[in-house]
Amino acid sequence: MSPDSHAINLLLVDDLQENLVALEALIRAPDRRIFTARSGDAALSLMLEHSFALAIIDVQMPSMNGFELAELMRGTERTRAIPIVFVSAAGHELNYAFRGYESGAVDFLHKPLDPHTVRSKVSVFVELFRQRQELQEAKAQLQRAVSMRDDFMSMIAHELRNPLNSVYLQAQLRRKMVGGPRQPDAQAMLRMVERDERQIRSMVRLLDDMLDVSRVRTGKLTIVPAPFDLVASAQVVVEAIQEQGKATGVQVTLSAPPTLEIVGDEFRIEQVITNLLTNALRYGQGKPVAVAVGLREEVPEAFVSVRDQGMGIAAADQERIFEQFERTEGAAQVAGLGLGLYIARQIAQAHHGRLEVRSAPGEGAEFVLSLPLAAPDASA
Structure with a gap:
């Protein structure tokens, strides 16, 4: 500028x-x-x-x-x-x-x-113009905030409606089965319960994302650093995501050393990896997803890379997608509020780390979480 x-x-x-x-x-x-x-x-x-x-x-x-x-x-x-x-x-x-x-x-x-009169009058008009500009900017920000609120409420209604409808239909089906001549067997009931649990976890995650955004805005998103094995944490997340991947035929692989000890908030780091992997499944177009954990010794810092082979992200969108409620072009049909990457970057920054993306349209995307080996002691 x-x-x-x-x-x-x-x-x-x-x-x-x-x-x-x-x-x-x-x-x-x-x-x-x-x-x-x-x-x-x-x-x-x-x-x-x-x-x-x-x-x-x-x-x-x-x-x-x-x-x-x-x-x-x-x-x-x-x-x-x-x-x-x-x-x-x-x-x-x-x-x-x-x-x-x-x-x-x-x-x-x-x-x-009169020089003094000229300068005084011009200064008054300059200040009035500046104030009008500020009012116009404030009005534009307010209009954008109202639009974001309306979009947010619409997304919330849409995202919660689907799992609630599913749970409701499952409850109706069980009512018919219990009242009918044939009692459901244990395996059928177990499958229904598992479906219910998935839908409930989906709703809980939406609510957790909204709470985390509120914590970020109020400065209450805290990290609790402690030593942990980054490789073991990544394995836990990958194994959980692999179960989801099986349902759609997506292969999720992990490449990592035997161990990699760092100091950070293990729960929050797992949350970031989960968000990145969930996005990879959503936008990866059913193709394999590769996760890598490693150490950059020259810095030194640890990293977690999540690479998909999906639609890719245009250069103009690569910073925008880390903002609240923002998503890539062409992603309107994909579930989600557009909060995952925003929260993930806030967690990375709270660790004095970075969350970056490398991508091009049609070439998939790689998200890289970089972390110092020892996180700060203070809250985010």
């Missing part, structure tokens, strides 16, 4: 170059970008290209005087709201002022110009 990206634009209009130079010298400041025009036509061209906090216009100009320029400005949507201060060598005649205000002026400067 350039140094001038937050500068406020001011427009000076006068047919005499020496007047423009003198006025610019009076109002120049580091946070201001000053444009000059020596005719009404040139001023209109600049106003169609840029947004201005204020236009200071000399009244007596050939071809098109200041009043005529102001009337044209008021007739164009883009220039209508620009405040106009007229500069005039005329006295304080009442009719003259009336014409100026009817043309859209908000103030007058009378020649010879």
Whole structure:
């Protein structure tokens, strides 16, 4: 971003170059970008290209005087709201002022110009413009927050409806079986219970994700560091995910040394690996998923890599997907709230680690969790 990206634009209009130079010298400041025009036509061209906090216009100009320029400005949507201060060598005649205000002026400067008055008035308009910008930004943020809330409520309703419907249908089926002539056998009941447990775990995970987001926002997401074997933790998660993978024919493999001792919050690290593997199953298009655990001795730091062979992620989306409720393009049909990666990165950062993605469209994605061998003692 350039140094001038937050500068406020001011427009000076006068047919005499020496007047423009003198006025610019009076109002120049580091946070201001000053444009000059020596005719009404040139001023209109600049106003169609840029947004201005204020236009200071000399009244007596050939071809098109200041009043005529102001009337044209008021007739164009883009220039209508620009405040106009007229500069005039005329006295304080009442009719003259009336014409100026009817043309859209908000103030007058009378020649010879008083430097203190000019600077004070320009500063007022610059500050008003800055405040309008801040209000517009706040309004845009509020609208985005409302939109995110509505989207969130819609996603919650959708994500909870499916497992609840499933549990409800299972309960109805059991009611019929219990009341019917044939009593269900133990294996059939066990399968139903297992299905119920999966759906309930799905709902519990959604609620846990929402609680974790709340903890992050309030600074209450804590880590409890202790020594543990990262390889053993990864094995536990991979074995649990392999059971899910079998149902859809997805092979999940683990490559790791025999052990890798680090200090961190084992529960939270397993949560990150679970989130990454769950995403790999969701977006991996039914292809094998590879997990690797290792040590970068030159740093030193441990890492966990989860690689899928799915749709991949465009470069423009690779940071966005780590924000709340964000998902990749084309993922609308995939279950989830878009919170997993956000929470996972927060946990990585709480360990003074990193969570990064390497991907390209159509080439799958690799998520890499990098962790120091000893986590900080403080809370996240």
